[in-house]
Amino acid sequence: MDDRNLTFDKISNDLAHHIRINKGFLIWMGFLTVALLVCLYAYIIQLRSGLGVAGIRDYVSWGLYISNFVFFVAASLVGMLISGVLGLIGMKWVTPLTRFAETIAVAFAAVAGLVIVSDMGRPDRLAYVFLYGRFQSPILWDVTVVTTYFTLSLLLLFLPLIPDMALLYKKEKVIPAWLKPVYRILSLNWSNQPAQNKIIHRSIRILLILLIPAALSIHTVTSWLFAFTSRAGWDSSIFGPYFVTGAFVAGSAAVIIAMYFYRNNYKLRDYITDLHFNNMGKVLVLVSLVYLYFNINEFLVPGYKLKRGDAIHLYELLAGHHAFLFWTIQLGGLVIPCLLMLFRRFRRPLPLTLISVVVLIAAWFKRYIIVVPTQEHPFLPIQHVPHNFIHYSPTLTESLITIGPMILVLMIITLISKFFPVIPLYETAVEKGIENIHPD
Amino acid sequence: MEENHKPEPEKATEKPKASNRRDFLKNLGLVGVGAATGAAALYSGHIFEAKKEGSGQSKILLTQDNKLVSVDSLEIKALEKPPAELLQSEGREGISGRRWVMVIDLSKCRNARQCIHACQEAHELRPEQYHMNTLQMQDNPDAAPYHMPKNCQHCDNPPCVAVCPVDATYKRQDGIVLIDNERCIGCRFCMAACPYSARIFNWLEPKDAEKYQDQLYNVELNVPQKLGTISKCLFSADHCREGKLPYCVSACPNGVYYFGDENEDAVTNGTTKETVRFSKLLRDNGGYQLMPELGTKPRVYYLPPKNRLFPFEKPKDELI
Numbered sequence: 180m181d182d183r184n185l186t187f188d189k190i191s192n193d194l195a196h197h198i199r200i201n202k203g204f205l206i207w208m209g210f211l212t213v214a215l216l217v218c219l220y221a222y223i224i225q226l227r228s229g230l231g232v233a234g235i236r237d238y239v240s241w242g243l244y245i246s247n248f249v250f251f252v253a254a255s256l257v258g259m260l261i262s263g264v265l266g267l268i269g270m271k272w273v274t275p276l277t278r279f280a281e282t283i284a285v286a287f288a289a290v291a292g293l294v295i296v297s298d299m300g301r302p303d304r305l306a307y308v309f310l311y312g313r314f315q316s317p318i319l320w321d322v323t324v325v326t327t328y329f330t331l332s333l334l335l336l337f338l339p340l341i342p343d344m345a346l347l348y349k350k351e352k353v354i355p356a357w358l359k360p361v362y363r364i365l366s367l368n369w370s371n372q373p374a375q376n377k378i379i380h381r382s383i384r385i386l387l388i389l390l391i392p393a394a395l396s397i398h399t400v401t402s403w404l405f406a407f408t409s410r411a412g413w414d415s416s417i418f419g420p421y422f423v424t425g426a427f428v429a430g431s432a433a434v435i436i437a438m439y440f441y442r443n444n445y446k447l448r449d450y451i452t453d454l455h456f457n458n459m460g461k462v463l464v465l466v467s468l469v470y471l472y473f474n475i476n477e478f479l480v481p482g483y484k485l486k487r488g489d490a491i492h493l494y495e496l497l498a499g500h501h502a503f504l505f506w507t508i509q510l511g512g513l514v515i516p517c518l519l520m521l522f523r524r525f526r527r528p529l530p531l532t533l534i535s536v537v538v539l540i541a542a543w544f545k546r547y548i549i550v551v552p553t554q555e556h557p558f559l560p561i562q563h564v565p566h567n568f569i570h571y572s573p574t575l576t577e578s579l580i581t582i583g584p585m586i587l588v589l590m591i592i593t594l595i596s597k598f599f600p601v602i603p604l605y606e607t608a609v610e611k612g613i614e615n616i617h618p619d
Numbered sequence: 620m621e622e623n624h625k626p627e628p629e630k631a632t633e634k635p636k637a638s639n640r641r642d643f644l645k646n647l648g649l650v651g652v653g654a655a656t657g658a659a660a661l662y663s664g665h666i667f668e669a670k671k672e673g674s675g676q677s678k679i680l681l682t683q684d685n686k687l688v689s690v691d692s693l694e695i696k697a698l699e700k701p702p703a704e705l706l707q708s709e710g711r712e713g714i715s716g717r718r719w720v721m722v723i724d725l726s727k728c729r730n731a732r733q734c735i736h737a738c739q740e741a742h743e744l745r746p747e748q749y750h751m752n753t754l755q756m757q758d759n760p761d762a763a764p765y766h767m768p769k770n771c772q773h774c775d776n777p778p779c780v781a782v783c784p785v786d787a788t789y790k791r792q793d794g795i796v797l798i799d800n801e802r803c804i805g806c807r808f809c810m811a812a813c814p815y816s817a818r819i820f821n822w823l824e825p826k827d828a829e830k831y832q833d834q835l836y837n838v839e840l841n842v843p844q845k846l847g848t849i850s851k852c853l854f855s856a857d858h859c860r861e862g863k864l865p866y867c868v869s870a871c872p873n874g875v876y877y878f879g880d881e882n883e884d885a886v887t888n889g890t891t892k893e894t895v896r897f898s899k900l901l902r903d904n905g906g907y908q909l910m911p912e913l914g915t916k917p918r919v920y921y922l923p924p925k926n927r928l929f930p931f932e933k934p935k936d937e938l939i
Contacts, residue, residue: 229846230805231822240807240820300805300820300847304785307804311785318784318808407782408812409913557816558910559769562754563934564747 187613194600194607195347197445198354204597211590218583221576222297230300233577236568238561239554243573243581244298246546250429251291251584252325252401253422253542257430258284258332259394263387265462272458274610275450275602279437281336282601283430286591288329288397290584292322297580317403324396331393335386336595337365338379342605345369346616358598371616398422405549411481411488412553421473427466428513429542432535435459437592439532441601450602453527460526463535467517474509491556501552504544512541703835707799710838710856713791719854720794721868722877722886722900723768724922728753729873729929730766737870742850743842745826748819750852751867755933764931765924768875770867771796771817771852772909772917779809779818788849794881794918795854799838803848810849814913818851854878864889873928881918 225232235242261280265273296302312319347354348362369375399419406418415421438459442451478496481489496505516534519525525534551571561569573581608616676692730753738744738751750770757764773796780790787802788809810818825831825844834843839856855865863869868876868889879886879897887894900906904922911917 229821229823236822237810237819238816240810298806300807300849301803304802304804307785307802311787311802313784313786316782316784316808318782318806404808405811408778409814410811554811558814559816560754560756561816563749563752568747 190608194602194604195353215586218579221579234573239571246550247581248294249546250543251287253426253429255284255287256394256426259390260427263390274606279434282595284332286588290587294584320400328393328397331390338383339603341366341369343600398426410553412492424470424473428470431463432538435535456528456531457526460520460531464520508541508545706837713793717793718881720881721919725924726927727873727875728766733870734867737866741866743844772815772919775916778812782808782812795856798849800845800848805847818849821846
């Protein structure tokens with residue numbers, strides 16, 4: 180793209196032309212709504228009959244729901260990686276990706292809370308967590324940090340949108356008329372004054388700095404829900420960083436998929452270029468290598484000593500009941516993608532997106548492999564119980580209740596990206612060196 | 620008792636008095652918070668006054684433990700607290716001065732499973748729901764297999780209590796770890812934290828839920844069982860309060876169980892009713908705890924399965 184001929188008009192048209200209700204959007208949202216209603220019906224069945232409609236029982240008592248929760252928290256962490264870490268160290272190329280990252284962070288963090296409610300035996304007593312909460316319990320810590328992280332992410336999504344909305348609502352024929360009042364109110368009278376920009380700039384910086392410890396906390400605390408028990412497979416002192424680095428892998432893959440989708444569907448090829456894919460590919464290689472390092476620690480250290488519980492656990496993962504899933508995830512979802520992405524041609528948009536899809540699916544199953552197998556071999560033998568207590572197999576109802584939150588995340592991402600520019604308009608214009616930034 | 624012919628310590632003379640008052644209150648069916656609070660003291664004083672005067676008119680009433688009693692009509696007062704709340708507050712505090720312990724003699728167990736049946740009956744449990752389960756154990760390939768009754772260990776450093784987000788599971792002053800099924804939110808973090816797999820969950824509507832729906836919830840018995848909440852061994856806290864042995868302990872035909880008070884250093888065998896020194900029993904027989912290396916400090920002790928009274932037979936049950 181030739182930046183010299185770029186005008187603010189062109190940029191705002193390019194970045195905001197998708198903001199309108201069209202047929203594709205209606206069909207997609209209609210499909211999601213129907214699918215969500217089906218999942219909601221499954222949840223109503225669970226509300227009526229109890230958690231027993233799921234496959235979880237006394238020994239494996241945390242199944243799909245908790246695996247899903249861990250995955251959601253993991254995926255939401257990417258907001259911190261892209262905007263926080265890469266943004267703060269001055270990587271200019273991430274600017275067009277920050278809104279994807281924050282949208283993904285907000286959507287997953289918001290829905291993570293609902294996922295946890297779906298795992299509660301008594302969702303009617305949700306208020307007890309606040310009425311009778313004990314701060315000694317990591318669950319309270321999790322509630323606190325997830326709420327904090329969600330709030331920070333929402334603010335980080337909102338603040339850079341203020342100039343964008345202010346610039347867009349005054350423009351003719353760029354956004355639909357009915358959306359203009361919304362933009363006008365939300366843009367808080369921004370008018371490109373240096374004082375206003377200073378406040379926004381400073382606030383964003385403070386938020387970015389706060390976001391890093393908050394993001395580390397949400398996933399570290401989530402890992403502690405497991406690591407604070409004595410069970411083989413969970414009793415690990417590196418669970419915090421193991422989870423956090425795993426989260427970066429899942430989140431980066433999610434951002435790459437979003438990049439590819441919006442670049443093609445919203446015609447943003449001039450803004451999300453091969454360079455962005457190439458760089459995100461490198462980021463994904465980097466975080467995958469760090470994650471691989473933690474994986475080696477997580478499995479080799481207990482594997483060398485083979486304490487009784489660890490030996491059973493590792494056998495089940497590496498050669499037993501879960502071996503196929505384990506090796507598929509570790510090789511197909513981590514090692515092979517990592518090797519492929521070392522080559523430039525696999526960091527081109529399409530190959531990188533396909534790799535990211537595989538990585539993201541593997542990341543979900545990795546959470547399952549972390550949560551479920553450990554519970555199948557407690558310290559004392561499992562005896563005199565029905566077969567379904569010994570081997571966990573998810574039910575259809577349970578699977579639908581697990582898919583429901585994913586649909587909700589897609590809906591939130593769709594709505595945010597449909598009604599707001601998916602690439603920061605004002606920041607892009609500033610970075611392209613456009614002097615004359617004004618609405619008309 | 621009141622006469623000071625023996626120089627007894629103050630404590631000893633106070634105890635029976637307190638229990639008389641309790642019995643008295645119970646018989647009248649007028650239950651106060653207990654002698655602990657000043658309000659209760661005033662209240663019972665009031666009853667004494669009324670009793671002295673008397674109205675000459677009496678009424679026949681049914682007490683909570685199903686006894687018909689005659690009560691002077693002047694003595695009938697509205698309760699300060701409904702019994703449900705009393706059960707809750709008593710159940711939270713525990714029985715003062717007691718430290719309950721259990722000793723399980725593995726050399727005597729032949730897997731009669733009477734303990735399990737008595738327990739499931741008392742706590743309204745389904746056949747696959749165990750507060751007490753007998754496991755078939757073999758410590759190494761060369762060692763002989765043995766039966767091991769396993770229940771909640773009522774740890775003094777309970778991991779389950781630590782992780783509970785809403786104070787639904789708690790440790791009482793008498794050493795018992797209980798669950799309040801009216802507080803539990805069903806997150807099952809305690810199940811994940813318990814290394815002894817002692818906890819069960821009401822995944823579906825509890826057994827005979829309709830039959831028990833009007834039953835008053837007793838936190839010391841965990842009945843009626845409640846959907847979507849945790850349950851586990853309670854050391855039969857309701858029996859402890861009545862001075863009885865736990866359900867499993869008295870149901871055992873083989874003398875496996877001893878139960879008692881660590882403070883008194885005495886435990887009673889549920890089958891023979893013989894009371895022995897707790898410390899001596901452990902010392903003489905090599906008593907041990909399950910997985911003490913986890914630092915949970917269990918209140919259940921095991922005597923090793925040596926010189927076993929019965930040959931080991933692998934149980935044939937359909938649930939396996």
